[in-house]
Amino acid sequence: MNKPLILVVEDDKAVQKLITTTLETQSYQYHTAGTGKGSILEAVSRKPDIMILDLGLPDMNGIDVIKKVRTWSNMPIIVVSARSEDRDKIDALDAGADDYLTKPFSVDELLARLRVSLRRVRYDSEKLQRDATVFTNENMKIDYAAGCVWIDDEEIHLTPMEYKLLCLLAKNVGKVLTHNFILQEIWGSYSSDIPALRVFMATLRKKIEKDASQPKYIQTHIGVGYRMLRVGDDGKSG
Template sequence: MNKPLILVVEDDAPVRNLITTTLKTNEYRYVSAASGKEAIIEASSHNPDIVLLDLGLPDIDGVEVIETIRSWSNLLIIVISARSEDTDKIEALDAGADDYLTKPFSVEELLARLRATRRRLAFMSGGMPASSPVFVNGRLKVDYASGCVYVDGIELHLTPIEYKLLCLLSRNAGKVLTHTYITQQIWGRSWDNDVASLRVFMATLRKKLEPGPGCEQYIQTHIGVGYRMMRMD
């Protein structure tokens, strides 16, 4: 698989230079933008595979950039931000971000996230073989062949990471999957930030699968251990 084209959106010149130098050293193709409006123009004109997006931009908030891009594209968006509160992460993920990396970050972690994202791109384009093309569990239906998810026959919009998490859990229904196992499968390795991000992604996935009281509880939390997909009658 050819290395993807990456759009770097960062108004802080030293941070932007660090990221672009890292990409260049590792032979990634990239374009850059220093504002939200410029980012939207670059995204629409270059059609990148991945966007590395800072939220604190000088003209418009990064969340608005995510929402604008999501109105016409499903390209992968990785937020890189100093905002570390779960509420900030949830807002960005709800807007359509696929991943969230908190500043300060190491070059090694950024490269690991990009490697994992390349695997997700391959997964999205080629799919993963499944023992059965469709998983049905109570009111939940996962069609692996089409990449679609339904609850009560209504299709859900999941981000690529949410979908991959659901596939991982559903293919191991009834089994407790540890935090380390899940983060290694999703991000390629287990960082402390990955475990924190996992909690946020699980919260947003649950919100979509279990939108209110009385709904089937598909995902069970094993505190300090991991998560399990519950089997429904």
């Protein structure tokens, strides 16, 4: 694919400069916006591949930007914000953000998050995630049509709940899914039974991971939710 286009939405000129300079060193194309309204206009007109978004914008809350963009675009949105409370992260992710990076941040971490999101862009563009009948992730294979899962070419037997969880994570590979989102998607209505979700996730990990104490497929975001990593992406599971 061509060099990706990244929209940087940040009103702090120093932070904006840090991000754009970092993008320049990696030969990424980018445009900038310093307001929420400006970011929406740029997103509509430029059609960027990824948005890097600050939540504290002068004219509107970044959460509202996410919600508006999600009415017409599925592009990855990486929030970069000084807000570090779990509630802020959960609100942003529930609104439709794909990732959340807390200020101050290292440029290496920002680039790592970008690489993960760009892999998602590539897979989406080739329709390998949502349209394929078979999902593969290194030694894992899910045959959606047959309802079967293999690890290292050996079929593993999952309970219906474990299979639903695995498929939900696989169809959103690379994206952080909050506890509330998972509970609503799997149970069909709002549930607050996070302890039960943790139990199901633990049993699932025991079946798909060689070492459940050091998982490579399913990453935990403490207090927030879970994400399936495409093996080989940057990031640490745990």
